[in-house]
C-alpha cells in the first residue's frame with residue numbers, strides 16, 4: 177500500500193503495519209469515524225453484502241480501524257446482513273490490538289430502535305467484552321430485558337428514537353471514546369444529520385455495480401461538506417480519509 181496524499185514525502189516506502197496504524201490514528205478524546213467501502217458509482221453492496229467490493233488492502237484497513245477503536249458501532253441492519261460476531265482475542269484484530277498494547281477485545285455496539293438484536297445470537301452469547309444494545313425507551317421492554325439477561329449491556333438513549341448524541345455521551349461516560357462505526361446507510365445518515373460524525377474513511381473500490389444499496393439511504397437535511405485528509409492506494413483501491421463538517425441547512 178502506498179501513500180498518495182499527503183505527499184510526495186521524503187519516505188515513499190510501502191506502508192507496513194505500523195505505518196498503517198499511524199496513518200489511521202485519531203486525535204485523542206472523543207471521536208467518531210465512519211468506515212465504509214463503496215464502488216465508484218456509490219454502491220456499497222454486491223448481492224446484499226459488502227464482501228464483493230473488498231480487497232486484501234481493504235481488509236487490512238478494516239482490521240486497523242477495529243484495532244484502534246474502543247467500540248465498534250453498527251446499525252442492526254448491517255449487523256444482521258453481514259453476520260456480525262464479537263471481536264475476540266484470538267482473531268487478527270485481537271492479535272493486532274494486543275501488539276498495540278490495547279485490550280485484546282472491544283465491544284460491538286448495535287444501534288436498534290426496536291431492540292431487534294437476537295439474545296441467542298453469537299454476537300451476544302460469545303462476546304468477551306459484552307455486546308452493547310443502543311436503543312430507546314419505546315423499544316419492547318421484554319426484548320430489552322431478555323438481552324440484558326443474555327449478557328448484553330443495554331443503553332436506553334432517547335424516548336421514541338435513539339438519541340445518537342446521548343448514546344455517544346453514555347459510551348464516553350464509560351470510557352468508550354474512540355468509536356469506529358461500520359454503518360450502515362441509515363445509521364450514517366442519522367449520525368450525519370445529528371452532527372456527530374468526525375471522520376469518514378471511505379474505501380473506493382475500482383468497480384461499477386449499479387442498482388444496489390448506496391452510502392446514504394435517504395437525503396440529508398442539507399449537504400455535509402468533507403475535507404480530504406489522506407489517500408492511500410493499493411491494487412487500484414483508494415483508501416480515503418475525510419474530516420466531516422456539520423451538515424448545512426437546505427437553502
Ligand SMILES: NC(=O)c1ccc[n+]([C@@H]2O[C@H](COP(=O)([O-])OP(=O)(O)OC[C@H]3O[C@@H](n4cnc5c(N)ncnc54)[C@H](OP(=O)(O)O)[C@@H]3O)[C@@H](O)[C@H]2O)c1
Pocket residue numbers: 211212213214219220221224225226250251252253254255257258287288289290291292293337338340358359360361362363364366367389393
Ligand atoms: N459497504 C459498506 O461499507 C457497508 C457498510 C455497512 C452496511 N453495508 C450494507 O448496508 C446494508 C444495511 O443497510 P441498512 O440501512 O439496513 O443499515 P443500518 O443502518 O445498519 O441498519 C438499519 C437498522 O439499524 C437500526 N438503526 C440504524 N440507525 C438507527 C438510528 N439512528 N436509530 C435507531 N435505530 C437505527 C434500525 O434497526 P431496528 O429496525 O432494529 O430498529 C434500522 O432498521 C447491508 O446490505 C450491508 O451489507 C455496507
